[in-house]
Amino acid sequence: MNRRTLIKWFSRAIGWTCACIVAIPGIRFITEPLRRRSSGGGITQRVVQLANLRVGEPVQTTITGSRQDAWVRYDQETIGRVYLVRETDDTVPPEQSKVKAFTAVCPHLGCAVQFDAGAKTFNCPCHKAFFELSGNPVSDSELGYRNPTPRGMDSLECQVVQEGGTGEWWVEVTYEKFEYGLTTKTPRA
Ligand code: FES
Structure with missing residues (x-):
């Protein structure tokens, strides 16, 4: 290998090294939100005092x-809505x-489910899915048409806990999102 070829290869090696030094942090910066988003997991919150719930009267x-979102973090926003049903x-x-x-x-296609206090059923106005207080789908025979939901309402982990300082009893919920359109309850990635 002559001197000129050696210098050429040496220059190329320096060029590639510099390119990698610049590119790797750039790629990490661009893909950071995607990597953060895939971490998943539920969020646990105390939402309502037990004393404020009545049997058979769901509270949202x-x-x-x-x-x-892709690159911006928003703090203290509403990230989900939950129905609590005291039994x-x-x-x-x-x-x-x-x-x-x-x-x-x-669970059909992700619209917001409402509660009909008169009929004591949950319903979704988008394609007319109906659910009982238990979260189970209302049967096709009761509805008179095919209930479009592929499964019942998605239940969340829920427990009644006592607050140390006040002694009050609170309902604590672990909120998660699930894929819709599937027959099985599958956490969203
Ligand atoms: S999204 Fe609820 S019935 Fe279709």
Whole structure:
């Protein structure tokens, strides 16, 4: 290898090294939001005092938290809505109380589910899916047409906890998002 070829290869090597030094942090910066988004996981919040829930009267509450779009982080925004359904009354000690939580996202195609206090059913106005208080789909025979939802409302982890300082009993929910349009409840990545 003559001297000229050696210098040429040496220059190329320096050029590629410089390109890598510039490109790698750039690629990491561009893909950072995508890598953060795939981390997943639920968010746990105390949402409503147990004393404010009545049996058979679902209450809708919001989950707040930070939201991340492609490159911007928004703090303290509403990131989800949840229905709480109390199943046991005040004759049951708070620590044994049963409360169910459902996400208000329709499992059909993701519209917002509403509660009809008169009919005591949840319904989705987009394509007329109906759900019972238990979260199960109302049967096709009861509806008189095919209920479009592929599954019942998505339940969330929920527990009744006592606040140390005040002694008040609160309902704590772990909020997650699920894929819609599927027959099985599948957490969104
Ligand atoms: S999105 Fe709810 S019924 Fe279609």
